[in-house]
Structures are given as C-alpha cells and as structure tokens.
Amino acid sequence: MTAAAPPPGALQAPLVVEFPFTRSLGPVQSAFLTGLRERTVLGVRTEAGGVLVPPVEYDPVTAAELRELVEVAATGTVTTWAWNPEPRPGQPLATPFAWVLVRLDGADTALLHALDVPGPEAVRTGLRVRIRWAAERAGAITDIACFEPYESSPQDDTTPHDGRFEEPVTGIVAPARLDYTYSPGRAQTRYLHGLAERRTVGERCPSCAKVYVPPRGACPTCGVATTDQVEVGPRGTVTTFCIVNIKAKNLDIEVPYVYAHIALDGAGLALHGRIAGIPYDEVRMGLRVEPVWSEDGRYPDHYRPTGEPDADYDTYKELL
Amino acid sequence: MSRDVAIVAFAQSDHRRHTDDLSEVEMVMPVLHEVQRQTGLKAADIGFTCSGSSDYLAGRAFSFTMALDGVGAWPPISESHVEADGAWALYEAWVKLLTGEADTALVYSYGKSSPGSVRDVLTRQLDPYYLAPLWPDSVALAALQAQALIDAGETDEPALAAIAARSREDARTNPHAQLPGARPQGGYAVQPLRTGDCPPVGDGVAAVILAAGDRARELCERPAWIRGMDHRIEAHSLGVRDLTDSPSTRLAAERAGAFERPVDTAELHAPFTSQEVVLRKALGLDDSVTVNPSGGALAANPVMAAGLIRLGEAAARIHRGESDRALAHATSGPCLQQNLVAVLEGETHAR
Numbered sequence: 001m002t003a004a005a006p007p008p009g010a011l012q013a014p015l016v017v018e019f020p021f022t023r024s025l026g027p028v029q030s031a032f033l034t035g036l037r038e039r040t041v042l043g044v045r046t047e048a049g050g051v052l053v054p055p056v057e058y059d060p061v062t063a064a065e066l067r068e069l070v071e072v073a074a075t076g077t078v079t080t081w082a083w084n085p086e087p088r089p090g091q092p093l094a095t096p097f098a099w100v101l102v103r104l105d106g107a108d109t110a111l112l113h114a115l116d117v118p119g120p121e122a123v124r125t126g127l128r129v130r131i132r133w134a135a136e137r138a139g140a141i142t143d144i145a146c147f148e149p150y151e152s153s154p155q156d157d158t159t160p161h162d163g164r165f166e167e168p169v170t171g172i173v174a175p176a177r178l179d180y181t182y183s184p185g186r187a188q189t190r191y192l193h194g195l196a197e198r199r200t201v202g203e204r205c206p207s208c209a210k211v212y213v214p215p216r217g218a219c220p221t222c223g224v225a226t227t228d229q230v231e232v233g234p235r236g237t238v239t240t241f242c243i244v245n246i247k248a249k250n251l252d253i254e255v256p257y258v259y260a261h262i263a264l265d266g267a268g269l270a271l272h273g274r275i276a277g278i279p280y281d282e283v284r285m286g287l288r289v290e291p292v293w294s295e296d297g298r299y300p301d302h303y304r305p306t307g308e309p310d311a312d313y314d315t316y317k318e319l320l
Numbered sequence: 321m322s323r324d325v326a327i328v329a330f331a332q333s334d335h336r337r338h339t340d341d342l343s344e345v346e347m348v349m350p351v352l353h354e355v356q357r358q359t360g361l362k363a364a365d366i367g368f369t370c371s372g373s374s375d376y377l378a379g380r381a382f383s384f385t386m387a388l389d390g391v392g393a394w395p396p397i398s399e400s401h402v403e404a405d406g407a408w409a410l411y412e413a414w415v416k417l418l419t420g421e422a423d424t425a426l427v428y429s430y431g432k433s434s435p436g437s438v439r440d441v442l443t444r445q446l447d448p449y450y451l452a453p454l455w456p457d458s459v460a461l462a463a464l465q466a467q468a469l470i471d472a473g474e475t476d477e478p479a480l481a482a483i484a485a486r487s488r489e490d491a492r493t494n495p496h497a498q499l500p501g502a503r504p505q506g507g508y509a510v511q512p513l514r515t516g517d518c519p520p521v522g523d524g525v526a527a528v529i530l531a532a533g534d535r536a537r538e539l540c541e542r543p544a545w546i547r548g549m550d551h552r553i554e555a556h557s558l559g560v561r562d563l564t565d566s567p568s569t570r571l572a573a574e575r576a577g578a579f580e581r582p583v584d585t586a587e588l589h590a591p592f593t594s595q596e597v598v599l600r601k602a603l604g605l606d607d608s609v610t611v612n613p614s615g616g617a618l619a620a621n622p623v624m625a626a627g628l629i630r631l632g633e634a635a636a637r638i639h640r641g642e643s644d645r646a647l648a649h650a651t652s653g654p655c656l657q658q659n660l661v662a663v664l665e666g667e668t669h670a671r
Contacts, residue, residue: 010340010341012340015379015435017379021448023448023449025449029449033449052557052560053559054449054450054557054559056557060555060556060557060560061555079468079559080464080465080467080468080471080563081464081467082460082463082464082466082467082510082511082512082513083463083508083510083511084460084510085508085510085511088439088440088455088457089440089455090440090443090453090454090455091454091455091456091457092454099456099460099461099463099464099510101464101558101559103559109557109559109560110558110559111450111559112450112451112454112456112464112558112559113454114454120511125467125468125471140453141449141450141451141453141454142453142454172448172449172453174448174452174453176444176452178376178379178436178437178440178441178444179436179437180378180379180435180436181435181436182379182435183340183341183343183435184343185341185342185343185344185345185346186341186342186343186346187343187346188343189341216343216345216386216389217343217345217346217349217389218345218346218349218389218390219389219392220388220389220392220393220394221392221393221394222392223349223352223363223389223390223391223392223393224349224353224392225346225349
C-alpha cells in the first residue's frame, strides 16, 4: 500500500461525440422547409395578424395552433448584424462573413443566417439583402446558402399559400459532431498507469476501508476522496455471470461466450470481464480465475480458470 | 403554510481555464466538503440534494451520477438533478423546503468546459430545425444582441469596455476569479464584441446549503433569507424577441418582489458586457446599487455554475454584513433567453 501521489502526467486522449438526430416536422415546418427546396419562402400568420418567418407551429405569444401560411419575398432588411472574422466548423460560409437577422419583405419577424460581404464596412442595420439559394436543396434551413446585398424597395405584400408541394419533406436528419480532449482525472490516471505495467491498482476509502477497482476518486458511500493505492488480484473469483448469445457488432468473439463479474482478491467490489479457456456451460459462481493479457493489450483480454478449488460462497457473497 | 428559507453557506472552487488533472468528482468534492464544514452538516444530515450540470460540456454521458459519488449518497438520499445552471437546482430545492418535506438542502453545480469547445457545444441547445444546422456560436449570438443595443443608442463600445474593466477590477478582491484585474479589450471576437467583452472559458464548481426557519439560524449567524424567487422564459426564436430588452427578467423580478424596496447589491449573470446593459435596464438598477462586486461572469464563467455563484455571492455578502438586501440573477440560453431572479435579505438586528 502506498500513499496516492499525483500522477506523473495527466493522461489525455481525443474523444469524438457524434450523433445524427432524426427529427420529424410539424405541418408548418414541413411546408416551410419543403418551400425552401422550391425557392419559396413561407411564413405563418399569428392570431394577432403578424407574419412569423421562420414560421412555427404554435403562436409564441398565445400558444394557439398556427396554420395560415403565406408566401413572403426572398428580399429583406438586416435588423442586426455581427461580423464573424473566423468562421467555425459547420457555419454557412468558410470565408469571413456577417451573421445577420433579416426581416424578409412581408414578414414581421427576423430570420438568422449568414450574409456574404467582403468586410464589416459593407454591413449595416437597414441594409437591403436577398437570399442566395444553395445549388442543391434538400428541404433544410441550409437550402438558403446565405444572404447577399441587393438593392430593392421593400414590398410588404404577402400571398396566401396552401403549403402543398410535391413530395413534401417530413423530417430532417441533423448530424452533430463535437470534439473533446478527454482527461480521466487523478485516480483513473493512477489506475491506467498501473494497468500499463499489468498491475491492477485500486484505491481505499479512508473512512470505510472499501477498495474500489477501478477507482474513480471518491467513495460513493462516504463522499470522501479515496487516499491509498492498493494492488489487488491478479487472481479473483467469479461472483456472477451470463452467457452471451448475440454477436456484438465489430467484436471478433464467437458466441456463445461468458461475461462475468469478477472480484479480484483484495477488491471491495467486482469488475467485469470475459471468461475463456473453459467451456461456456462449465463457468460457475465461485470459479477462480486469472487475467490473460494479449501481446500489447492495455487491459486483460479475458480471464481463465486458475485450477484452484472454487471459492466458498461466504467469501464473496458481499461482493455480488 | 409559509416558511422562511435561507442560504446559510456558500463555497466555490478557484475557476481555472483547464483542470486536466481532475475528474469532475475530484473537482466537485472539495467544494462540497467546504459547505459541509461551514455548517457542520454531514451528508446524512441533509434533507434534499439537487445538482445542476450538462453532459455536453465535457462530453461525458450521465456525468452527474459520477459527480454524485462525491456527496456520499449511501444509504440512499433524496436527490434530484437539473440539466441547467445550478440556480435552477436551487429553485427546485427552495420549493422542496417550502413544502416542508425537508429542512435543509445541498445544492451544487459544476462545469468542465475545458475538454470541449464551449462556443460550439452551446449551439446544440438551439432550435434544431432553423438554428442548430447553422452552428451559430454563443459569441456570435451575443454579438447580434450587442449590435442591436448599439443601433438603439443604448450603449457603445467604450461603455462596454468600461463594464469589462470595472468587473475585472472588482474581481481583484475575489480569490476565486479566473480573470482578476482589468486587461486590454483585445481585438474583435465577433464584432462588435471584443475579447474583453466575452467571459473567460473555464472550469469550476459552486455549492450552497439552504435551511428553513430556526434551522437556518442555528447553522448561520446571519442567514440570507430568500424573500422571493421566480424564473421566466422568452420565445425561443431570436427574431421574435426584442434583443435590447429582457421582459422575462423584469417579470421574474416583479414576482420575486424585487421592486417592492430598493436593493443595495445586485449579482447579475451577464456573461457578456452588453448583457449587463440589458439587465440594468430591465431591473431598473441605478448607480446606488453595487453591481457584481465579485466581478461577475466576466471574471469567471464556469458554465452551469455561474448562475448559482451569483446567488452564492449575494448571500455571502449578506452573511458578512456587507449587504442587507441583494438581488441575484441567473440566465440560461442565448441572448438572456431564460432568467431567474431572487431577492435575499439579512435581518438588521443580527450583525
């Protein structure tokens, strides 16, 4: 047992979180996004008579269901702006541009998008602009590539629109990717450094003396930092197990195989791992096992029987 | 039944740009221990626990369950979590105490923004149909609001720079601040906002303890009594809102009783200088009110904790006898979309 010292260097690794959300559209959103595909901009009339662009399903003031669609112009006026000198990933333009809120002619509210101008001196509130359509349109807000300056007289006329188009868009897929640099913290860094030397090092709670493997830095029972490192195992006892019959995607292991909870000797709780080197239907509670490392593995590939007699139930019943 | 509930303890971490050496629970635990130390309460003595955080900041699913390890949640405690700033966790705990179901509550929140890019992460809270596909980052949206204020004649760049300088000068006396002391405004991040108009990106933690009635008097020499608290939200479409005003803040303040008598102190959660202009207007604060003596979010802005810190800083001034009646404000969402206002008071006889 040694006092837990800060790790020699914080470990870090890239972590990418990526998720494509599939979202269904209400009737108003469907008409609006399908309209963009057809280079038609639709708004919705509120109970008070104003026109919302972009349109929503429910009145933001009264919460009434809104269905009365109108077509507005592709020209409009900048109501506020902000110059973006360094576009970020995913933003509408890759070159410096102005973020703008634009009130399209015929609308009473403003839509957020990008304005393609050479510099901030070319933008002002009140600037007249028009939509630059994307060459390929699919029924999404990005069917508007951006806005561009365009001198024209404001025209506040709107035309009723039934919102019907051939092959309406009923949903969108919104991909999102966020990049992180993961760092595991002090306790898990110590644990990972131990694993690199093929040692399993838990941490003991100074209050209740339980040894956590893997350690996460705190004793969840006592709410205090775990303080002392304790090497456990390498041998352990199967406390419970299941037989896996479904082949996991991207996993090169033949089914059926056994996945088990294993209480390493000296640990205060079980960790989990695969059992091999024994027919799957001979694995049992109390089976004594030891880790098997693959050549360059960072953690045990699996556990195999040691050949020792099975452990008494009383020795591991608190660890189930 | 009516009960008086007070903030009786407040603690926060030193806010840092990076905390690569710490997991979230390792970052949270010392702050939890500090509020326990201040009150002498242990986990088992606390009636209700509520936390606020967001998994998106550090990219760790269900990270709040790991942070809960730092509380000591066994045997099982009465516990809740909000995917929001800890100010809203405090609101939930306050309601819990008002019902009489608990006499004490622990409220904490944390944000570890350093593993990701918080400007981009925050785009994921926006309207998924019309806004999120454009990835408009948090600075860009605040800049649109700032330009609207400049166009309306409500402020200008020198006035914004003065807010930045005052906030960070005041933060010199705040040992937890990430940016103590005035510094150059720097170039434009997104025009008209300069780097100096923007909050620092950082990691941090805050915790408070609430107690009701006589329990509060036992735990704290001068409790910061919550006289009222309310939160309100505006339409989510930015183009529908008047970005130069904050009617939701004004309404929350009215419902919290902020306008019944003047306050001497206000801790405003204004991550951008321009947002202080909006909040001062919405709350009708004049120069007699000390605004953000802690330095505010311009000096330290751990996302998900910065709002709770406003409540904690206001309460701590009452605890120390430096304020008798303080307003605390927290915000969430782009351009001050959602706002919470609390009014805190100290009893005059107990100095």
